[in-house]
Amino acid sequence: MSATINGLHHVTAISGSAQGNYDFYRKALGLRFVKKTVNFDDPGTYHLYYGDETGAPGTAITFFPWEGIRKGEIGAGQVSVTHYAVPAGSLGFWAQRLPGFGATHLADETVFGEPRSVWADTDGLRFALVETEDDRAPWTGEGIPADKAIRGFRGVTLALRDGASTARILTEVFGYEAAAEEGAVQRFTTGNSSTANIVDLHVDAQMPLGREGAGTVHHVAFAVENRAAQMEVKARMEAAGMLVTPQIDRDYFYAIYSRTPGGVLFEVATNEPGFTADEPLETLGEALKLPNQHEPLRARIEQVLPELVA
Numbered sequence: 001m002s003a004t005i006n007g008l009h010h011v012t013a014i015s016g017s018a019q020g021n022y023d024f025y026r027k028a029l030g031l032r033f034v035k036k037t038v039n040f041d042d043p044g045t046y047h048l049y050y051g052d053e054t055g056a057p058g059t060a061i062t063f064f065p066w067e068g069i070r071k072g073e074i075g076a077g078q079v080s081v082t083h084y085a086v087p088a089g090s091l092g093f094w095a096q097r098l099p100g101f102g103a104t105h106l107a108d109e110t111v112f113g114e115p116r117s118v119w120a121d122t123d124g125l126r127f128a129l130v131e132t133e134d135d136r137a138p139w140t141g142e143g144i145p146a147d148k149a150i151r152g153f154r155g156v157t158l159a160l161r162d163g164a165s166t167a168r169i170l171t172e173v174f175g176y177e178a179a180a181e182e183g184a185v186q187r188f189t190t191g192n193s194s195t196a197n198i199v200d201l202h203v204d205a206q207m208p209l210g211r212e213g214a215g216t217v218h219h220v221a222f223a224v225e226n227r228a229a230q231m232e233v234k235a236r237m238e239a240a241g242m243l244v245t246p247q248i249d250r251d252y253f254y255a256i257y258s259r260t261p262g263g264v265l266f267e268v269a270t271n272e273p274g275f276t277a278d279e280p281l282e283t284l285g286e287a288l289k290l291p292n293q294h295e296p297l298r299a300r301i302e303q304v305l306p307e308l309v310a
Contacts, residue, residue: 003232005174007193008153009223009253009269010049010060011082014072015123016214018046018065022308024121025050025061028101029084030144033285034275035252036308039064043294044304052139052152055252055275055284057223058196059136059152064218067306071124072213076161077263079217080202080210081118082127083154085134085195090148091117094129097144112180112187124215130154134195155198156220157185158264159210163203165261170199173236174222193223209263219257221267227254233268251291252277 015021025031025048034055039045045066051059061082074080086094091108098119099105106118106126116130129150138149160166163186170176176188176199186201210216224230230247234256237244245257253269260266278289288305290298 003224003229004192005176005190005233005268006223006225006271007058007190008156008196009057009221009267009271010051010062011079011153011156011217012062012064012219012221012267013082013125013217014069014212014214015063015065015121015125016069016071017067017122018048018306019308020122021048021063021065024101024103025063026310027142028098028103028121030139030142030149031059031061032139032141034060035289036285036287037251037289037291038294038301038305040250040291040294043290043297043301046305049275049285052136054281056152057269057271058193061153066214070213072216073208073211074124074126074159074216075210076159076204076207078159078210078212079156079220079264080126080159081157082125082217083116083130083156083198084127085132085136085151085154086129086149087147087151088131088133091115091129091131093148111185112182120215125217128154136195151195153196155196155200156217157200157202158220158262159207160201160203160262160264161205161207162262163201166201166264169237169240169242169260169266173233173240173242196223219265219267221255221269224268224270226270226272230254230256230268230270237268251289 031050035049049062102122104120116128118128134151136151179189180187188199242258
C-alpha cells in the first residue's frame with residue numbers, strides 16, 4: 001500500500017441548538033472554536049468546528065446544528081462513541097467539571113487496559129475520555145489546566161450488526177490491523193499515526209438500528225496527506241467494490257465519501273489546506289466564513305443564522 005490512511009481526520013455530528021453546542025464544546029470540553037461556516041448543502045445551517053489550536057487532523061469535531069431537529073437514536077450503522085485522549089489521572093477532574101455543563105455520566109470502565117469515563121453531551125451524543133499517553137499540545141482555556149486538557153481523538157467506536165465487511169475495509173483498503181478483542185468489541189489500529197489511530201467495532205447482531213438526529217454522528221473522516229494520496233485510496237476503495245463520490249472541495253480539505261455495508265458513512269479527507277486557508281491562526285473561528293458559491297447570499301444567510309454569543 002503506497003498512499004496511507006493516517007488515522008482519523010475529523011468526526012461530524014448533528015446537534016440541536018447552535019448556542020448550546022457552542023457553549024458545550026468550547027466551555028465544557030475546552031476545545032478551540034476554529035471555524036464558523038455553513039453546511040455546503042444547507043447554507044441556512046451552521047457548520048461549526050472545534051479542535052486544538054489549529055484544528056489539526058485527529059482533533060477536529062464538527063457539527064451541523066439544526067434547530068428543532070428531533071432527537072436521534074444511537075444504534076447499528078453509526079459511530080456510537082467518540083474517544084478523546086486525556087492525561088493519566090485526569091478523569092476525576094472531568095467527573096467534577098462536566099455535570100455543571102449539563103453532561104450526563106454514563107459509565108466508568110476500563111477498555112483494552114485503558115481507564116475511561118463515558119458521557120453524553122447536552123444533545124445525547126456519546127463521548128469517552130480515555131486516559132492514555134499522548135504528547136500532543138492541548139488547547140487550554142476555560143479554567144482547564146494543561147495536565148487535564150483534551151489532546152485530541154483517541155479513536156471511535158462503530159456500532160454494527162455484522163462487523164466482517166467493515167473489518168475488511170479497515171484492513172484491506174485502509175491499512176489498519178486487528179489489534180485485540182474484548183467481549184463484543186474488536187480493536188483495529190494503524191501504525192501510520194501514533195494518535196487518533198483506533199477504530200473499535202462493537203458488533204451485536206441484535207442491535208437496534210440507529211436513527212439520525214440530534215445527538216448522533218453523521219460521518220467519520222479518515223486522514224490522508226494530500227489529494228494525490230486521496231486518489232490512490234479512492235482507487236483502492238473502488239477496487240474493493242465501494243461506491244465513492246468524486247473529490248469534493250470543502251475549502252479546508254478535499255473529501256470523498258462512501259457508505260460502508262455496515263451503514264456507517266466514511267469520508268477520506270486531506271490534511272491540506274487546513275483552517276488557516278481563509279483566516280489567520282490568531283483569529284480562527286471569529287468571523288463567519290462562507291463557501292465561494294454562497295458568498296453572494298451572505299446578507300440573507302446572516303439574517304437566518306442565530307447569533308452565537310461567547
